[in-house]
Amino acid sequence: MPAQEISQPNPPPDPSSLSEDLLQLSVQLKAENYLSAEELNAVQAFRRAADYIAAAMIFLKDNVLVERDITPDDIKPRLLGHWGTCPGLTLVYAHLNRIIRKTGLDALYVIGPGHGAPAVLSCLWLEDSMSTFLPDITRDIAGLQRLISKFSSPGGFPSHINAETPGAIHEGGELGYALSVSFGAVMDNPDLVVCCVVGDGEAETGPTATAWHAIKYLDPAESGAVLPIVHVNGFKISERTIYGVMDDKEITSLFTGYGYQVRIVSDLPNLDNDLAASMEWALAEIKKIQTAARSGNPILKPRWPMIVLRTPKGLGGPKYVHGEIVEGSFHAHQVPLPLAKTSEDERGALQKWLRSYKPEELFTKEGVPTEEVLSVIPEVNAKKLGQRVESYAGYKPIQTPEWKEYAVEKGSQESCMKAVGRFLKEVVVENPKTFRIFSPDELVSNKLDAVLDATGRNFQWDPACRAQGGRVIEILSEHTCQGMLQGYTLTGRTGLFPSYEAFLGIVQTMMVQYSKFVKMGSETKWRQPCGSLNYIETSTWTRQEHNGFSHQNPAFIGAVLNLKPKFARVYLPPDANCFLSTVSHCLRAKNYVNLMVGSKQPTPVWLSAEEAAKHCIAGASVWKFASVDEGVNPDVVLVGIGVEVTFEVIAAAALLRKLAPELRVRVVNITDLMILSASGSHPHSLTDEAFKTLFTDDRAIHFNYHGYPKELKSLLWGRPNLDRVSVAGYDEEGTTTSPFDMMLCNHTSRFDVAIAAISGGAKVNPKVAVSSHQLCSYLRHQAQKEREYILANGKDHDDVFETPKFE
Known part of the structure; x- marks a missing residue:
């Protein structure tokens, strides 16, 4: 695709294309002087500093303030990271900082473009939240060196937001659920605002598409609010985004239909003033909705505010590389200068790019941010986005009844x-x-x-x-x-x-x-x-069985x-x-x-409350009432894991009492699946000695399992003598049929369990062996007769799920 074709900037806003009603919801703010000169300079200085650090994190391992010409040795051996989204993320961060410092707002920052980690990490370093949690990442040249050199390096910071990132409540690896996570965070947090940036690539996902409806489940009387900011920079990895080709009328119509008030910010020369005005407008709208609800006069179907932020992809980065436009195209998505270590041209472009931020104006010789950069940061640590207690304080115990x-x-x-x-x-x-x-x-x-x-x-x-x-x-x-x-x-x-x-x-x-x-x-x-x-x-x-195979x-x-x-x-x-x-x-x-x-x-209640408590603490136990001689010295061990398949094990044990009274059966139920994993491989796993006491060391074991048999076989791997184990479970067989037919289809019925018991017991009990073939043939015949009855009558026998009796 020609460079001219892929590099078209985002379409400029065209208020004339909007209907009068939509214009009221999507005002193009003309706020050239919204911020004072001092505020504007502070916000822009913070942005420049954050963007500089973010870009340096992708490329540099040394010479982090570019105090000399960049050499190949200054460049990391592997260049990893996503530059394209970073300028938009630092832009929003800077403006949140300004508002928090000015008003004391309680806010969290959630970003959908999780691979924009350099943007967030740079802002965290500037506000000195890194050193609060990671003492070696100090806000000076030594800490900056560690931050920049360790990014996307072995043992360092990953290229996406994760739990190691102060202030994060969202794993940034998979796109699509930042918005719904944000709504969950503000529920029952009435003073909290979560500013959630949704990338226009992420906005194409199914989870995000539905999460826009979450405002309809948010009670402003009891909960906080989410301020969504859709960052429309036009491109994914190598293709335009859907939102990137939508004009303002289309986007406004879409979100108006969802129930939002929309503000579009796209005037690049006046970007900071417009965004500042829009964010303060949004917070005022939130306050209005909450105040009405909390005063007992709620606004019915309130239109919550949202912002659409249009900026070129990779704003402030290289304009052209090798004749191709980078800023404003998909070439800015990840590493705009991938050959910076080996190409003198690209290394020169990197140096020009980094020095364009004028780091000497942003940091002292000791690597400390200047007062102008710091002046936009909240003064109270607990208010800083990286130090919000909600993000790291953890579980608040709930009261559970007895x-x-x-x-x-x-x-x-x-x-x-x-x-x-x-x-x-x-x-x-x-x-x-x-x-x-x-x-x-x-x-x-x-x-x-x-x-x-x-x-x-x-x-x-x-x-x-x-x-x-x-x-x-x-x-x-x-x-x-x-x-x-x-x-x-x-x-x-x-x-x-x-x-x-x-x-x-x-x-x-x-x-x-x-x-x-x-x-x-x-x-x-x-x-x-x-x-x-x-x-x-x-x-x-x-x-x-009534809903069929799909269920x-x-x-x-x-x-x-x-x-x-x-x-x-x-x-x-x-x-x-x-x-x-x-x-x-x-x-x-x-x-x-x-x-x-x-x-x-x-289904039957097999255990009393006291018995159930002991059973659940142990994770498994021998069910003596269904076993022969309370399970002592068995020929075979039958194991139920799951409600209905355990019923079939109990029914099989009762059936065997009549058909094969000489067979010694032990019945075991497992309620905690993880106890089966090899000794030491899970905190709940049975020791080999405990495993032996439940299942013997040499008798056949038949598991009737609710899930897929392969899962159980994998879980048991590492236990001794597994050649004595057989497993039945869901075998991907089903249709619209009867409940018992589902058991028959998947070989988890009482007849299948009884056949497995006889076959296993015959190996050690001669009395069972002599009649094994006859008994198993009879049981298969009975299973077939049940199927014929179900097909002929459209239902199971009326007594098929009566609780088995042991006499």
Whole structure:
């Protein structure tokens, strides 16, 4: 593509193209003298200093103030980083600083273009937040040398925002959820404003597209506000952005439709005045909306403010390189001068570029920023964007009721979710400002609706829910729920995400990004532990037979198993009492990803409250009531992991008592999946000796597992004598059928379990061996007869899920 074609600047604003109504919402400010000369000079000095440091971080390992000509030895061996977004990020940072210093605003800064780390790190160094948390990064020449030389170098700062970045509450690796994280952060933080920069490349993602609706779930009486700034610089890595080819009328129409007031800032000669005026306008609008709500006269469907900031890509960087336009094109996206170490021309261009900022006017000979640069920075440390306590203080404990008070009677039948719903109702009552449920429109379907007896939904555009203080956020976007949950959790509170099992995988990568943030945060001395991400996975494949194959997918378990073991927890409580114990524990846990898998349908309550407590503490136990001679000296060990598949194990044990009374069966249930991992590989893993006491050292073991068999086999890797293990689980077989047919299709039925038990027991028990073939043939025949009945009658036998009896 010719340089002239790729380098067209962003289209200039054309107020004449806007309708009269839209013009009122998208005023092109004419504020040439909005800032005093002193303020303007201070803001611009800060910007120049921040941009200089950001550019130097990408290229230099020495000569960091360019006090002499740059040589090849001054250039890093690998040039990594993203320059194109940095000038816009430092621009917003500078103006936030000015407003905070002037007004005392409580603000966090979240950036969607996470690879713009040089911009944020440079600003953190200027405001001296780096040295607060990283004492060796001092605000002098020695600290500046360390900051610049260590960026994107082994052992140094990564090229994107992460938990090592002071002030960050957002992992900057994956695009798309900065906006929803920002909304989660301000919920129940009434004085907080999160300024969220959304890159125009990021704005193309699905998670961002839906997150714009989050204003409809924000109650201005109880929560803070998000000020979104869409940074339209026109290009992604090598292509124009969608927003970059939209004119002002199109962008204004779009966001007006979402429910926003839009201000467009694009006048480059007057950029600082326009942005200053627009940000103060936005904060005034926020204040107006909040004041009305908090005085009891809320504005119905308030139009929250937002800003569209148009600047050329890589503003202030090289204009041309080798005849191609760089500033204002995709060539500015990453490293504008990639051959600076080996090319004299590019090295000369780098030197000219860096010296254009006039660093000698911005830093003293000792490397300290000048008074003019410092004059825009907040004077109170706690107000600085890099030192906001919300970003690092961690988990604030919540009050959880005694779960045993909500336990159900042993021997009865109860839905795990209904029991948990009653428990969560009290959690809501006891924690009216520090606990929320983020649910993708499935709370009632998942039988957790007892919560709604104590609270409502927080959907501010619905008159029935508006201004009621509801603790439930229901939006049919898993991405937005996940982002809000992360923002809420990383700023100290506790949340819960219940979901249909099959669709929780939609947020798999977001969950992984959170786990990476937590991992790095736990290795960062100054960050305190934060709350856990708590998922309840229900409407599982075993009882989604009516919705069909699309709703049958337990793959999210595997995603959590792939996390760093220290941070991963997977629980499959077998009944309502065990689930109560588990959810109570998870809501108080820190730094984990907690996945709880259970049924919403009524199932047997196998254990009393006291038995459930002991079982959950141990993570697994022998269920003596279903075992022969209480499990002593077994021929085979049958293991259930998951509600419905455990039922089939119990049913198989009862069936075997009648068909093969000479077979000695031990039944084990596992509620904490991680105990199976090889000894020492997970904090919960059983020692080899403990593993032996549960599963013997030489008897056949058959696992009936809720998830994919490969997951369990991988988890067991490293345990001794694995050739005696067989695993059944979800085998990617399903359709619209009956519940028991789902068991038959995936070979997890009682007949399949009984066949595995007889085959395993026959290896050590001669009495079983002599009738093994006959018994297994009979059981296969029975399974076939069940299938024929289901196909002929369209349903299971009425008694198929009656609680098995052991005589």
